[in-house]
Amino acid sequence: MCNQTVSLVAAAIEDRGIPTVTIQLLEEIARKIGPPRALCVPFAHGFPLGQPGNAQMQRDIILEALALIDRTDLSPPHLSHHSSGSQKPEGRK
Amino acid sequence: MATFEELSMPVRLFLKAYPWRHIHPTPWAQASQPLNQSRIAVVSSAGFIRKGQDPFDDHVKGGDPSFRWIEQKTPTENLMETHRSQSFDHSGIQADPNLALPLRRLETLAEEGTIGSVNHRHASCMGSLTAPGKFTREAAPAIADGLIQDGVNRVLLVPV
Secondary structure (H helix, E strand, O other), rough: HHHHHHHHHHHHHHHHOEEEEEEEOHHHHHHOOOOOEEEEEEOOOOOOOOOOOHHHHHHHHHHHHHHHOOOOOOOOOOOEEEEOOOOOOOOOO | OOHHHOOOOOOOHHHHOOOOOOOOOOOOOOOOOOOOOEEEEEEEEEEEEEEOOOOOOOOOOOOOOOOOEEOOOOOOOHEEEOOOOOOOHHHHHHOOOHHHHOHHHHHHHHOOOOEEEOOOOEEEEOOOOOOOOHHHHHHHHHHHHOOOOOOOOOEEEOOO
């Protein structure tokens, strides 16, 4: 449900002229909701920015997400995937 | 990527049948400033509160539609994770709140000049809203208006 909640806020913010990017954990749900601009990450629920305590990984995800806002070749709704497929999902399996 | 399979069967069935809200038409804003001149704010749905703030009400049917402002200067140890859902592993965000509300990460990015600045406050809400009508009508616009007043240029939204 969190994916929907943040997406609804993103829509309100974007509607007022501030660009947003939402992290998304379930692509199927993200496509149903359609937030303006989203980055799908390869992590389990509860671990949206990767590993706890891993500042570098969290930083990379944050910057990758924020960089989507600079892209002028995108159209809404836009869904990107995290660029590195090598990181293992976190959390319980 | 998270998968449906990591969720319990009742949760999975609920999510499959749930009438997801579809955003249409899709609002779209463009960057007005480069990243290194932008003021950044975060919206987290992990149910964080600062010690001393009123807790979210777990008894509200459909989920508590309120939100809290969390000041950027809040020490990490003063953040309390109160997300009501038991359908995910809370250990990560409890061990490191930056995982869902990256205050210290943004602080570092601002100090090194990668981003322009961090807003003085961020929004925290309870993500497990099955009935998001009131939240959409009241909280979401209030968060947006607050961030406009603050002069925020970009917003990162983080679910759990």
